Amino acid sequence: MASSTITPIAPAAAERATRAHPRGSGGQLIGAGAAIAALAIISMFVGVSDVSLPALLAGDQTAWDIFWISRVPRTISVVLAGMALSVAGLIMQLMARNKFVEPSTVGTVESASLGILVVTVAVPGAALLTKMSVAAVFAALGTGLFLLVLRRIPLRNTLLVPLVGIMLGGVIAAVTTFFAYRFDLLQTLNSWMIGDFSGVLRGRYELLWIVAVLTVVGYLCADRFTMAGMGQEFSTNLGMNYNKVMMTGLVIVSLISAVVVVSIGSIPFLGLIVPNLVSLAFGDNVRRSVPWVAVFGAGFVLACDIIGRTIRFPYEIPVGVVVSAIGSVLFLCLLLRKRERRG
Amino acid sequence: MIHVSDVSKRYGAQTVVDGVSCYIKDGGITSIIGPNGAGKSTLLSMMSRLLPMDGGSVSIDGLDVTATDSKQLARKMAILRQENQLTVRLSVRDLVGFGRFPHNNGRPTAADKVHIDQALEYLDLGDLADKFVDELSGGQRQRAFIAMVLAQDTDYLLLDEPLNNLDMKHSVEMMRLLRRLADELGKTVVLVIHDINFASCYSDSIVAMRQGRLIHQGPPAQIMQPEVLRDVYEIDIRIEEIDGNRIGVYFA
């Protein structure tokens, strides 16, 4: 009947959540965490230069240097970025009450790159922190623009929302490309658009710890985002400051996107597929699913990064490319699955 | 004659039309009635080859609808669905002109013009002929589409809920028009309709469906019986005879 389906925060979802109660328990979460730790350890021993456990145990100084300067920072940043982007995607989905939005489908990422471009052109030698701040402001503006456009879609058409978002991102990207082309920065632009952990070294990734903090804040506020997603009247009725909550969400998502884009580049669809897969497995209880989203996001990016590093050894394929290929296939499956269910 | 033989349609595990067989004889109006989800529109779509069937066969004047050349069928039968959204901006005359496509393949002749003018006149659309279809009111629009299928000049006319979205006045006009098409032009009209009283007053024969099955078929006098209607709709319907028509009363 209603071909423009309303987002399914419906009885079915709730039912699924209760039925799935035994699943996703604390014990399992610890198990999953252990699996991630195992992946992280593997990640630390994958690479061109010889860093092996025996070498480390033998006290090989070069091995230890590489380990501390490159391998550990890389693994940490993979975990942080994976967690944060996935949680940012979830927050965005709660705020927009739509399962198909995430920073790369609503123009946030594109806006952040535009910001970096502007700062690179205006202040050539700008510090990383400056770049990040400007990128964050642009990301917030871009996302805000999207949320404004969203208000013009009264039906909350599930599919229209990401469509508009993707196109908005495309328009912003066209502006960015145009200026990058004019200022001969296309090459540099590419490095922001395609996420890549190969450049991560000690002293150049620490900004990413910011997103760890933001992820925790996001976790604490998750329920409020759910309520805000129900609309202004709904949340005001529950005695909540709607604008403040939306603003908080906007800031968190924009900051996470900006930091990740500045430090390693964009990882498309991560924030879309991870929360969706988690919701398929454990239902839509937000409080419980946030840790799962974080753990699963970290694991997914770790796996993709390891694939990227080994599939064409000794060359490295950027994680953004791997995730984009896998992610778009999964996105398509999610879309068509929805269709079958309706059919 | 339309011969429906053991026709079925399934969507996954759900059977929407379940082994329906019936004869619809030439001339007159046949109404298909039944509650929501009875499979009425699905059956009509299969009869008119808009929807492939999973089992059974339908023949119209001896032509098997799934095997016969589509254009040949288009000169024998016309189907009008209830939703007719146009992507293109057409004048009423252009729309009606499309009805001639099965005959002229897009190259209009003088004879086509006569057919178009007749159809416009029959539906009293002369003044509106040069208006765009999207400028018309709901009733006028419906008439424009009927004019198109009339210009198609077919013996059989299949209509899916032609009264949908029409108010009482336009509904009555539409039913009278269909009656004239049957009486004056000798067409065989088959329609899916929700209002049992319209079906009772204007049809020569009624086909009643429930849960994908054909459960009753006969003239209005035979179908408009409390037992039969309870069987179809699962509610009690009192029948009153008013001016020679059997009217179902089910509002209280």
Place this chain on the structure above:
Amino acid sequence: MNAVGNTASTQLPAALTQHTRRPLKSLAPKTWIVLLAVLAAALVATFMLIDLRGNIGYILPRRAIKVGSMLLVAYAVGVSTVLFQTVTSNRILTPSIMGFDALYMLIQTALTFAIGGQALLSLGAPVRFVIEVGLMVGFSFLLYRWLFTGGGKSLHLMLLVGIVFGVMFRGISSLLQRLIDPSEFIILQDLFFASFNNVDGLLLLVSVAAVAAVSGLAWRMRHQLDVLSLGRDMALNLGVDHKRSVTSVLVICAVLVAVSTALVGPITFFGLLVASLAYQLCSHFRHAYVLPIAVLLGVIALVGGQLVLERVFAFDTALSIVIEFVGGIVFIALLLKGSVK
């Protein structure tokens, strides 16, 4: 914008499926065709002759190839978009938006990956093109036919699936590109970044032949196409074999998109812009009018845009970026107009 709440059937947002406004001016379609043709001819002449100095024997043929490829691209994009929108009964889906040109790029990449860039080059442009177009027709057939032949699918779902198709094709291409030897990759890059400035003359000839062939098919279908624009059910009622027509149009589009992508690379929104404007200008539904208008608008946009960018702003390959920008905004506007009634 008063659709007078008539048919409450709102499977598709009204604005996407019908024009609620009068077309710009009420000029007859034929007048428009003449006007646009004159303008297009003038632009082409200007492009050929402007600032003509130095070695004319060298410059003129080069410019001719450039203009020739622009004409061909305008034709391919205009025709494929209008036909595609006709058989899918809407005015927002286009082959590019549905990922056709990304599919073509993926096929090129996959071929390079499978048989190697050198081997591919040694086949020569015509053979390579024929193989690629053949694969393109096959795959678009497999991937898209199911999407368009059944009735009653949500327009937004089709759009989103198409866009994600595009993203997926691009994602897999770039993954494959990274897996290819760097030296091979350079060959591929040369194939991709063909712009109007370095079109291969032979490729242009092959393209013209391919386009001529499918145009013949399209011309024979023109009356059927008019009927198809009434939608699937109505077309079936009038005896048009819907499935076969959709299949033919998919083949035509696959060839046309392959031609334009091979010549200039992907330009996502060009078709949408040209077709939307053509519907605005043309008060008549017949494809015999709409198609020429769309093609002429395409020529004017490409040749005119290129002329302005080259001569006024002095940079030339940015035209596609400008088109993406404007096209993206038009697309969003169309989407919103459709949903906010």
